[in-house]
Amino acid sequence: MWIDPSRPAERALVTHGHADHARSDHGAVWATPETLAIMALRYGTEMGTPIAYGDGFEANGVKISFHPAGHVLGSAQILLEHAGERVVVTGDYKRRFDPTCAPFEAVACDVLITEATFGLPVFTHPPIEDEIAKLLAAREANADGCIVVGAYALGKAQRIIAELRRAGFDAPIYIHGAMQKMCDLYAAHNVPLGELILATGLAKAEMKGAIVVAPPSAMHDRWAQRLPYPITAMASGWMRVRQRARQRNVELPLVISDHADWTELTDTLLELRPAETWITHGRTDALGRWCELHQLKARALDLVGREEEDES
Amino acid sequence: MHAFAALIDGLIYTRSRDHKVKLIADYLRTTPDADRGWALAALAGTLSISTVKAAAIRAMAEERFDPMLFRMSRDYVGDTAETVALMWPDVSQDVVAPTASEVIDMLSGTSRARAPAVLAELMDRLDANGRYALLKLATGGMRVGISARLAKTAFGQAFGLSVDDVEEVWHALRPPYAELFAWGEGKSERPDPADSAFFRPFMLAHPLEDGNVNLDDFVAEWKWDGIRIQIASTGGETRLFSRGGDEVTGAFPEIAAAFNGIGVVDGELLVRGDVQGGEAASFNALQQRLGRKNVTAAMQAEYPVFVRLYDILFDGTEDVRALPWTMRRNRLEMFVAKLDAVRFDLSVIIQARDFDHLAEMRAAARAVAIEGVMLKRRESPYLAGRKVGLWYKWKREPLVADCVMMYAQRGSGKRSSFYSDYTFGCWTPDGALLPVGKAYSGFSDEELKWLDRFVRNNTVARFGPVREVEKSLVLEVAFDAVHESKRHKSGIAMRFPRISRLRRDKPADEADTIAALRAMIG
Numbered sequence: 001m002w003i004d005p006s007r008p009a010e011r012a013l014v015t016h017g018h019a020d021h022a023r024s025d026h027g028a029v030w031a032t033p034e035t036l037a038i039m040a041l042r043y044g045t046e047m048g049t050p051i052a053y054g055d056g057f058e059a060n061g062v063k064i065s066f067h068p069a070g071h072v073l074g075s076a077q078i079l080l081e082h083a084g085e086r087v088v089v090t091g092d093y094k095r096r097f098d099p100t101c102a103p104f105e106a107v108a109c110d111v112l113i114t115e116a117t118f119g120l121p122v123f124t125h126p127p128i129e130d131e132i133a134k135l136l137a138a139r140e141a142n143a144d145g146c147i148v149v150g151a152y153a154l155g156k157a158q159r160i161i162a163e164l165r166r167a168g169f170d171a172p173i174y175i176h177g178a179m180q181k182m183c184d185l186y187a188a189h190n191v192p193l194g195e196l197i198l199a200t201g202l203a204k205a206e207m208k209g210a211i212v213v214a215p216p217s218a219m220h221d222r223w224a225q226r227l228p229y230p231i232t233a234m235a236s237g238w239m240r241v242r243q244r245a246r247q248r249n250v251e252l253p254l255v256i257s258d259h260a261d262w263t264e265l266t267d268t269l270l271e272l273r274p275a276e277t278w279i280t281h282g283r284t285d286a287l288g289r290w291c292e293l294h295q296l297k298a299r300a301l302d303l304v305g306r307e308e309e310d311e312s
Numbered sequence: 313m314h315a316f317a318a319l320i321d322g323l324i325y326t327r328s329r330d331h332k333v334k335l336i337a338d339y340l341r342t343t344p345d346a347d348r349g350w351a352l353a354a355l356a357g358t359l360s361i362s363t364v365k366a367a368a369i370r371a372m373a374e375e376r377f378d379p380m381l382f383r384m385s386r387d388y389v390g391d392t393a394e395t396v397a398l399m400w401p402d403v404s405q406d407v408v409a410p411t412a413s414e415v416i417d418m419l420s421g422t423s424r425a426r427a428p429a430v431l432a433e434l435m436d437r438l439d440a441n442g443r444y445a446l447l448k449l450a451t452g453g454m455r456v457g458i459s460a461r462l463a464k465t466a467f468g469q470a471f472g473l474s475v476d477d478v479e480e481v482w483h484a485l486r487p488p489y490a491e492l493f494a495w496g497e498g499k500s501e502r503p504d505p506a507d508s509a510f511f512r513p514f515m516l517a518h519p520l521e522d523g524n525v526n527l528d529d530f531v532a533e534w535k536w537d538g539i540r541i542q543i544a545s546t547g548g549e550t551r552l553f554s555r556g557g558d559e560v561t562g563a564f565p566e567i568a569a570a571f572n573g574i575g576v577v578d579g580e581l582l583v584r585g586d587v588q589g590g591e592a593a594s595f596n597a598l599q600q601r602l603g604r605k606n607v608t609a610a611m612q613a614e615y616p617v618f619v620r621l622y623d624i625l626f627d628g629t630e631d632v633r634a635l636p637w638t639m640r641r642n643r644l645e646m647f648v649a650k651l652d653a654v655r656f657d658l659s660v661i662i663q664a665r666d667f668d669h670l671a672e673m674r675a676a677a678r679a680v681a682i683e684g685v686m687l688k689r690r691e692s693p694y695l696a697g698r699k700v701g702l703w704y705k706w707k708r709e710p711l712v713a714d715c716v717m718m719y720a721q722r723g724s725g726k727r728s729s730f731y732s733d734y735t736f737g738c739w740t741p742d743g744a745l746l747p748v749g750k751a752y753s754g755f756s757d758e759e760l761k762w763l764d765r766f767v768r769n770n771t772v773a774r775f776g777p778v779r780e781v782e783k784s785l786v787l788e789v790a791f792d793a794v795h796e797s798k799r800h801k802s803g804i805a806m807r808f809p810r811i812s813r814l815r816r817d818k819p820a821d822e823a824d825t826i827a828a829l830r831a832m833i834g
Binding site: 120121122123124126240241242243244245246247249250251252253283285286289290293 | 321325326327377380381384385391395398399402440444728729
């Protein structure tokens, strides 16, 4: 039995629906109902066994249960219990409030297998309210044009929209065609996103003052050239580093991430104090060094098939 | 500091030159005096806080952070100031952020020993963007793609003045430029430029892509492989300016001191003698000096510089720019005759029978430290910028060699976090690879992504920030010349190498040999 296998496996436990964790063509799949719905949407007819948060099952004498990770809709940590030993695989996670998914649950364990996407002390994600305010201010200042926000189609896009609504922005929000089905899926799972309009085939005049959410790959595409005076925004934790934003021709960087930042990663380790920590994809060396400084036993785990740029 | 920090960030994320100018102009119009003056100085590179050096920032960082975590972060971010600004812990909201003037006052009023503590205290009063702007302000290296000339252009735009008007009074004024702003806002008279030498825009050349020119209409000169420089002197003072109009007098004080003419001349800064493989081989040394505000006597002695003059803009106080090139040339020859021959000479005219003969001479010129040929219309006046049909540069074809990538390092600036600096080698007779050069340009953004991935997936060893890679990738490297070098184990070094093509199709053992490269030494 594998967790988030990068190749088709006979039996797979899947933490969440992002493509580098949920691959197609597995035999049997166990995941949360939301994750299964996302996989079905992406890969067609894939079936699996739904496991609700807090629930689990037993296989080969190991008790397996799923717990909220706070990363995207349906994202889960997986707890493995055997002979009194508890191992938690965090998958991707964050600790901050997110209106689109269940909040992270701290699960006591002996071994923690943690992600480290933003495992460098330079990564501190600012409060999302500040970043949304920046986006709204840029919209005000660019009345003749529009703002295109690059955001990953699963999770980030819906979170931005939900946060805009939470900030009181109730005008229609325009979305790229590639996002519509996922937004519908979120709405069907009780994540209200307000009025969304497909940003295709509309007159430029109609789009004045619009906020358009699109996958990063569409930002510098011909699709974007039909928009009136677009300002290119990008919602990503990488935007914290100026040159990274510049490399991607971003004019309005929004530091918004669905991953734990350095403080969340280290605070979680201090809170759980596992006997041992295995660090998977991301900046394994820096988080490992931090563990050493705090007398926590840790080792890096090299995984294949994980995108280093998880959000790109 | 908030407004200044916002300006810096705006400049970083703005690509268009016009938009940058507008951002600066808006800031200069709406910010109070002193603050805006210091900001203008920071952008124009005239701000110098002697108490804070880059080393002080590293020292401050190493005191606060684990050195290893700092190094890993620095390696990823690619910029020390930004790394420190991002790692620094946030402080409570209710502290009052310092103004730009307060920052300058506090830092200039302290000692070098106390400076890190003062800087740390200021850091504690700012958010991440403010801390970044503070460190950039304190060290003077803004790196926001703004030249002094552009800063002056923005000042002009803010107050409805031409950049040449600003240029004329600029050197008579000092930061924080209160008189300049008063003049801009119409509150006082134009400042007295006094006895001030100032910059006039260079005349530039178009590349001669194909076809030819008639040598009856055009004169040919060598294109010297140095640094373009303008010397302006009123007799009372002499200033040197680089291509972009930035002052570089401090980097080449021996040139300014030796210049005893009155007027404005245009030429190429070169190194005399056979230092490290000849004149052009010391181009890198010149480049390094260019970036400095002051140089040591040792640097001056190591690379004796001189200026090869090729045009004259002002003869005495007479503006001769409207005269045709032939008449300016006569003036220039008389002008140079009166200068110190150790530091100044005259760019020779190439005596070619016709264009084909010139082409032959150009092809043969590789041995000499020459970049190619300049073609100037005999009737051309000296005009600012690049005008069609007047001046052409006709560069030599580069040499190329197939080399194998050996090591890679992360770049900085635009390439931060990408493995973008490559060391490559060629084969010895006994089948070993020896490094022959290092390049970090010539590839497209797409190719860079591919190369970065290649390095990550083919790393065989790590030495600090350097990754050694599987010796499997052939890079076609273009370069201007190759010369003997004692510094490299291979005994040779390339001049201005850049990656011209990725030869993914070519097996590494078919790359060039050291012997083949050595045969290209002119």
